[in-house]
Amino acid sequence: MHVACSPELTLRRPFSIAGVPATGEIEILFEIRGAGTESLAARDEGESVSVLGPLGNAFTADPERFPILVAGGIGVAGLRLLARHIADGDDEALLLAGARDAVRLLDAALPRTGRDGGLRILTATDDGSAGFEGTVCRLLRRTLDEIDRPPRLYACGPIGMIREVAGIAAEHGVPCEVSLEERMACGVGACRGCVVRTVDGYRTVCADGPVFDATRLVFEGGATCPN
Amino acid sequence: MPQLTTAIAGLRMTTPLMLASGTVGYGHEYEGLIDFSAVGAIVTKTITPAPRTGNAPPRLCETAGGLLNSIGLENVGLSAFLESELPRAAGLGAPVIASVAGDRDGAFADLTAAVAERDETSAVELNVSCPNVERRSTPLWADPDRVTAIVGASRSKTPKPLLVKLSPNVTDAVPVALAAQEAGADALVVANTMPAMRIDTSLRAPALGNVTGGLSGAALLPINLALVWKLAGAVSIPIVGSGGVRAVDDALEYLLAGAVAVQAGTVLFSDPDAPRRIVEGLLQRMEEEGVVNVTEYVGRAREYAK
Numbered sequence: 001m002h003v004a005c006s007p008e009l010t011l012r013r014p015f016s017i018a019g020v021p022a023t024g025e026i027e028i029l030f031e032i033r034g035a036g037t038e039s040l041a042a043r044d045e046g047e048s049v050s051v052l053g054p055l056g057n058a059f060t061a062d063p064e065r066f067p068i069l070v071a072g073g074i075g076v077a078g079l080r081l082l083a084r085h086i087a088d089g090d091d092e093a094l095l096l097a098g099a100r101d102a103v104r105l106l107d108a109a110l111p112r113t114g115r116d117g118g119l120r121i122l123t124a125t126d127d128g129s130a131g132f133e134g135t136v137c138r139l140l141r142r143t144l145d146e147i148d149r150p151p152r153l154y155a156c157g158p159i160g161m162i163r164e165v166a167g168i169a170a171e172h173g174v175p176c177e178v179s180l181e182e183r184m185a186c187g188v189g190a191c192r193g194c195v196v197r198t199v200d201g202y203r204t205v206c207a208d209g210p211v212f213d214a215t216r217l218v219f220e221g222g223a224t225c226p227n
Numbered sequence: 228m229p230q231l232t233t234a235i236a237g238l239r240m241t242t243p244l245m246l247a248s249g250t251v252g253y254g255h256e257y258e259g260l261i262d263f264s265a266v267g268a269i270v271t272k273t274i275t276p277a278p279r280t281g282n283a284p285p286r287l288c289e290t291a292g293g294l295l296n297s298i299g300l301e302n303v304g305l306s307a308f309l310e311s312e313l314p315r316a317a318g319l320g321a322p323v324i325a326s327v328a329g330d331r332d333g334a335f336a337d338l339t340a341a342v343a344e345r346d347e348t349s350a351v352e353l354n355v356s357c358p359n360v361e362r363r364s365t366p367l368w369a370d371p372d373r374v375t376a377i378v379g380a381s382r383s384k385t386p387k388p389l390l391v392k393l394s395p396n397v398t399d400a401v402p403v404a405l406a407a408q409e410a411g412a413d414a415l416v417v418a419n420t421m422p423a424m425r426i427d428t429s430l431r432a433p434a435l436g437n438v439t440g441g442l443s444g445a446a447l448l449p450i451n452l453a454l455v456w457k458l459a460g461a462v463s464i465p466i467v468g469s470g471g472v473r474a475v476d477d478a479l480e481y482l483l484a485g486a487v488a489v490q491a492g493t494v495l496f497s498d499p500d501a502p503r504r505i506v507e508g509l510l511q512r513m514e515e516e517g518v519v520n521v522t523e524y525v526g527r528a529r530e531y532a533k
Contacts, residue, residue, distance in 0.1 A: 004497055004498070009289065010290075010294045010444045035289075182284065188257060189252065192298050192301040194286075196284065
């Protein structure tokens with residue numbers, strides 16, 4: 001969803017749909033991280049905001065494989081709808097949610113800790129203040145070593161984590177889809193601003209993504225905007 | 228009802244609001260979001276002879292009152308444009324102005340010939356002012372001799388209206404503007420983005436992958452407005468104002484300064500409905516002020532020109 005957080009800002013801000021609590025309603029989940037999210041957080045209940053969407057693609061279901069969802073920090077927002085969908089159905093899945101510490105784990109945002117329908121949730125914190133002590137990528141490695149079914153990975157989080165998850169998926173020969181974030185202007189593929197490098201050339205996160213097959217991505221470092 | 232019809236050479240537009248090249252892609256990406264009946268003309272993404280992949284990301288950085296971009300003319304190239312993008316753009320209901328840029332000076336005329344011979348093309352805009360691909364010390368947009376050659380060669384290829392998009396990044400815009408006029412341009416688009424940058428202090432690195440980019444949006448309006456003001460007193464061909472048009476008042480400022488039409492671009496990113504909003508606002512303003520024809524605004528502030 002492309003949200004006009006404030007009339008003062010030149011650009012909208014992209015958010016994943018984190019939930020659909022009722023027909024005609026959507027939830028977004030965000031961390032206050034800059035001018036856009038600060039402004040959005042300051043809105044009062046009942047205020048109107050302009051929302052454009054839904055835009056772009058979505059994760060691919062694969063009934064033959066066991067879904068493992070890997071979330072880093074606020075990246076859980078990009079996986080929550082998928083997790084909810086699985087938890088509401090008969091299928092089984094595993095959500096690995098990682099954060100720096102228990103406070104940042106966004107427990108309340110998870111469908112529920114423990115077991116929820118067919119969804120099992122494991123948490124990891126860098127400081128060990130909740131769940132597994134270590135990064136969510138270490139937890140993923142351990143999980144892949146123990147699992148007895150062919151899995152499929154779905155990941156959303158900081159680019160460093162995405163890169164590591166993509167590497168782990170490649171090592172294990174496991175299919176992996178990742179949801180990416182980029183500075184975005186038009187939201188519809190027109191301006192070519194939010195591109196990421198893939199083996200097929202530059203692709204837009206807004207229209208070609210945000211979900212990409214991890215094997216198609218070419219990772220590179222990049223600066224962020226001061227705002 | 229007040230009249231909004233505006234003409235540039237042979238190009239007749241139902242409103243004086245055009246959509247700026249680069250911000251609207253090939254038009255169809257915005258189908259269902261932009262009300263194209265409010266749009267005088269769509270200027271499509273600048274086309275180069277071969278496809279271009281564009282600059283390394285990050286390509287965008289928001290800044291106070293505007294946006295920096297360093298897209299680097301990513302485009303599908305001439306043949307894909309002619310084959311698929313141009314017909315789709317023409318189906319949206321507004322006249323299509325094809326923006327072109329040669330990879331060398333001689334290529335502008337070939338591109339002009341190729342796009343102009345198509346019925347779907349209503350006019351051609353020569354982009355001699357992209358700040359993200361120029362590497363010479365004296366850039367094309369500041370070189371009247373090269374502009375003369377490019378515009379003259381392109382002019383000889385088509386009778387269709389030929390617009391030349393200038394840069395605000397010059398010490399004196401008049402020589403280049405006169406060069407374009409004398410070489411046969413039908414109108415000037417004033418102007419493109421302004422070179423600018425930001426730095427990511429945590430990484431101690433430029434915020435854009437290309438280091439610098441072009442500034443667009445609200446912050447650019449006063450700069451390009453001053454340029455329209457200056458050039459309206461120096462050339463006799465029509466001027467299209469561009470830069471930071473977000474609301475009726477912004478468009479009127481350009482018209483009062485001497486522009487016959489305006490281009491809106493960056494505003495589409497926050498409000499794809501801006502064309503309809505601006506045009507409806509313009510009609511309302513004209514009714515309030517008893518203005519029958521939008522052309523009555525053109526140059527009306529110029530009595531203050533020194």
